[in-house]
Amino acid sequence: MDTTEKMKTENLNAWFGPKQALKEITLSIKANVVTAIIGPSGCGKSTFIRTLNRMHELVPEARISGQVLLDGQNIYADEVDPVQIRRRVGMVFQKPNPFPTMSIYDNVAAGLKLAGAKKGQALDEIVQKSLQQATLWDEVKDDLRKPGTSISGGQQQRLCIARALAVNPEVILMDEPCSALDPIATAKIETLIRQLAENYTVVIVTHNMQQAARVSDFTAFFYLGKLIEYGETNALFENPKSELTEKYITGKFG
Amino acid sequence: MKIKITGDKIFRFSAGIIVASAAVILIASVYILTTGSTEVLQRFGLDFFMGTNWNPVEGRESFGVLPYLLGTLVTSGIALLIGVPLSLGIAIFLAEMAPKAIRVPVSYLIELLAAVPSVIFGLWGLFVLRFWVLNYIEIPVNANLGWIPIFSGTPFGLDIFTAGIILAIMIIPTVASVSREVISAVPNSIREGAYSIGATKWEVIRHWVLSYGRSGILGAIILGLGRAIGETMAVTMVIGNAVGPNAMPTSLFQPGQTLPSLIANGFLEAPTPLEKSAYIGAGLVLLLLSLLINILAHILVTRVLKVKGGAVE
Numbered sequence: 298m299d300t301t302e303k304m305k306t307e308n309l310n311a312w313f314g315p316k317q318a319l320k321e322i323t324l325s326i327k328a329n330v331v332t333a334i335i336g337p338s339g340c341g342k343s344t345f346i347r348t349l350n351r352m353h354e355l356v357p358e359a360r361i362s363g364q365v366l367l368d369g370q371n372i373y374a375d376e377v378d379p380v381q382i383r384r385r386v387g388m389v390f391q392k393p394n395p396f397p398t399m400s401i402y403d404n405v406a407a408g409l410k411l412a413g414a415k416k417g418q419a420l421d422e423i424v425q426k427s428l429q430q431a432t433l434w435d436e437v438k439d440d441l442r443k444p445g446t447s448i449s450g451g452q453q454q455r456l457c458i459a460r461a462l463a464v465n466p467e468v469i470l471m472d473e474p475c476s477a478l479d480p481i482a483t484a485k486i487e488t489l490i491r492q493l494a495e496n497y498t499v500v501i502v503t504h505n506m507q508q509a510a511r512v513s514d515f516t517a518f519f520y521l522g523k524l525i526e527y528g529e530t531n532a533l534f535e536n537p538k539s540e541l542t543e544k545y546i547t548g549k550f551g
Numbered sequence: 552m553k554i555k556i557t558g559d560k561i562f563r564f565s566a567g568i569i570v571a572s573a574a575v576i577l578i579a580s581v582y583i584l585t586t587g588s589t590e591v592l593q594r595f596g597l598d599f600f601m602g603t604n605w606n607p608v609e610g611r612e613s614f615g616v617l618p619y620l621l622g623t624l625v626t627s628g629i630a631l632l633i634g635v636p637l638s639l640g641i642a643i644f645l646a647e648m649a650p651k652a653i654r655v656p657v658s659y660l661i662e663l664l665a666a667v668p669s670v671i672f673g674l675w676g677l678f679v680l681r682f683w684v685l686n687y688i689e690i691p692v693n694a695n696l697g698w699i700p701i702f703s704g705t706p707f708g709l710d711i712f713t714a715g716i717i718l719a720i721m722i723i724p725t726v727a728s729v730s731r732e733v734i735s736a737v738p739n740s741i742r743e744g745a746y747s748i749g750a751t752k753w754e755v756i757r758h759w760v761l762s763y764g765r766s767g768i769l770g771a772i773i774l775g776l777g778r779a780i781g782e783t784m785a786v787t788m789v790i791g792n793a794v795g796p797n798a799m800p801t802s803l804f805q806p807g808q809t810l811p812s813l814i815a816n817g818f819l820e821a822p823t824p825l826e827k828s829a830y831i832g833a834g835l836v837l838l839l840l841s842l843l844i845n846i847l848a849h850i851l852v853t854r855v856l857k858v859k860g861g862a863v864e
């Protein structure tokens with residue numbers, strides 16, 4: 298598989314106060330594929346993707362060193378506005394978090410309204426398109442005025458995906474997006490992730506190795522804040538180079 | 552059949568008594584105030600509520616509480632107008648922006664402010680605040696905008712405006728600390744969701760945090776309003792204590808009177824049963840006003856939630 302590079306971290310370190318969560322991560326994320334980040338709890342995989350859209354720094358006393366490049370530009374450079382980065386690099390969270398005070402429609406439209414979009418047909422169309430992309434439109438098209446929290450957990454998570462898609466990002470980060478969902482809802486999200494990779498660069502954190510094997514093209518294995526191994530998903534699962542990786546994917550620890 | 556008495560039953564029974572006593576106290580208060588004011592209500596009827604005179608001289612008695620009712624509403628209104636934005640600013644700063652080293656001591660200080668006896672606020676208002684308000688606000692505003700009726704008159708410093716400011720300061724601890732709790736209770740996942748679609752810190756606070764916490768913040772404001780309406784001592788010391796038609800709050804810069812200050816000023820010296828009855832009647836109006844505002848606020852809170860999706864909680 299030969300694709301161009303969308304994001305890259307160089308010697309990335311991250312801390313929460315005195316505690317170092319990431320150590321010297323250098324990793325290239327390719328465009329229009331799904332990259333899975335796997336590893337046991339506390340290995341830094343969530344911290345890693347939160348450095349990719351500058352969400353990490355929202356935690357008090359959190360800081361980083363090193364570089365994160367998006368299309369070759371360091372997103373931590375002084376002149377870069379984190380708000381712009383977060384529009385280009387969207388995020389879906391572990392627990393579905395639709396905005397409870399907003400309707401389904403407004404949940405999707407919120408990011409566009411922040412960017413100055415006015416009510417009207419154009420906005421309606423983007424909302425519809427985003428919900429269609431998230432394969433939620435048919436289920437909610439008659440209930441757009443209902444609260445975003447009135448639908449099921451799996452639907453809420455797809456609503457959050459539609460919310461992220463609406464601002465037209467280039468990269469979508471997913472932090473264990475199925476961990477709060479049942480198997481049927483999980484299957485729907487996984488199918489959706491494959492579809493999204495046609496147009497977006499997707500990075501997904503998962504503690505579920507089967508999921509990583511099912512949805513991703515590339516996989517990175519993290520352990521104790523370090524990147525242990527990275528490669529094409531099939532190769533990494535069938536023929537791991539590191540002994541640690543092998544032990545983890547065969548379930549000997551984790 | 553023998554009824555077994557268990558700990559649970561004893562607890563339920565005693566808890567029931569305590570709950571019932573709250574309702575009994577409220578009903579008893581209304582009852583006592585109503586019977587106490589029967590004399591004045593029978594004699595003046597609707598005029599007691601709509602009249603502006605307050606004349607205890609025997610043979611020429613006339614009692615109307617309208618100026619004090621309006622004075623209560625105006626001073627409380629000023630208190631909310633000034634106190635609520637300040638309180639929300641404090642709450643937002645403490646909950647969303649301040650580092651822990653500032654947040655903890657400042658939160659504590661603000662809560663301590665609630666423990667300051669109101670007579671202390673009154674003294675400070677009488678000896679200090681009054682002159683600041685007079686020299687830096689009332690005289691300049693009166694000189695330039697005196698043609699507007701609410702700024703007219705001869706500023707003196709002991710008036711409705713000063714009382715409103717004292718009340719604003721007094722409601723800040725309540726409104727700010729309850730609002731801070733409400734804002735702190737907004738789940739972080741909501742903030743993160745908003746940041747993830749490109750909201751700035753200010754947008755997150757304005758469109759998400761305040762929106763999610765609006766019922767709690769409204770509750771905080773209602774608590775503050777309750778305090779402002781009922782506050783007696785500090786208001787009595789700075790409001791100028793006008794009586795009769797002069798107490799009609801036509802200008803902010805003239806002495807006025809609230810229902811609590813009217814009662815505090817006159818009750819002990821009321822010589823005749825009719826005058827005493829008038830003061831009790833003023834108390835009844837004050838209690839009904841408080842109840843009415845609380846009920847309206849309750850309706851408002853539930854309506855606001857329903858209209859906007861009802862998904863909060």
